[in-house]
Amino acid sequence: MSPMQGEPTRCSPGCRTTSSPLSATRRRCRRCPRAAPIFWSSNSCPFQMIRHKDNVYATQFHPEADGAVFEQRIRIYKDHGYFDPADAARLIADCHAQSVTMPERILRRFVERYR
Template sequence: MLKPFLILQLRPETEAADDEYAAILRKGGMTADQTQRIRLDQTDLPANLQLKELAGVIVGGGPGCVSDAPHDKTPVEARIEAQVLALMPQITAIDFPFLGCCYGIGILGKHLNGDISKAAFAEPVGTSDCEVTPQGADDPLLNGVPERFTAFVGHKEAMQSLPDDCTHLVSSPTCPFQMVRYKKNVYATQFHPEADAAGFETRINIYKHRGYFPPETASDLIAMCRAADVRAPELILRNFVQRYG
């Protein structure tokens, strides 16, 4: 791997951010020195950032929603959103390798003037039964991923319709747009390809008062996540790193 992957993190909670970063490294088959990590809650994107010096960009999840009204966003959430959106014109203009996880599908959809809202398709914290579409079956990032698989989810907003020039790769009964591709190299998932049961347990404990689920159900959710067989989504992250690294 000659160029690093830029890992953009949006979580203001250090424990959650560190756990997510470790999971991205582990599931992507990378070491820290093969990445450039930026926590956008702490710092802005470098003014001299050059995509040509990177192998690709991976955006993690976060507690914010792009569809929230400006007055409902914290200053940190608003700044993070603005930073990621500012990078998207460069990425889509040159079809640069990009993988947006959960929050990333909202960012991509908003940038493409798509319909991202809370009107329908929100999913509670837990698992979703996903299915690869016929178009997805031919996509290199889904190489080795079974036609049906389980993924960890937890989101209040969702992509309501497919934006122009996007390909629908993965669906589920509860949220139709679980994975999409723009042009050839710009990807986004609604689910978390990096997440495993231990990581989701950490997030459940951190976010149990953020409106994703009744706090008193946290123990039951943790037990459900521990019992779930969620292994296929990590192949997407590994395929992304291998394809573009």
């Protein structure tokens, strides 16, 4: 993950900008509206998190997902052309090896703010 651009989001104050979310997005946004601040960006997905106006957020990662959730998705989609089925065990191990905490914190803060 590269550092955040634009202003800090109200839903992610104090979150480390170098945190990496787990992402399984094959199709991604290639252009972002000029008025939408970009909060997270990466080499593989330049618009991980953006905001439109005051309170409409879009993410291209899964703030609710951890290694166990991605393991389930890998097993479900193993034979559907998303990746080489021979890579499934390695992908599962890679997902479990990641320490992913910032997306969960952002999701929690989003719920606290907008409930």
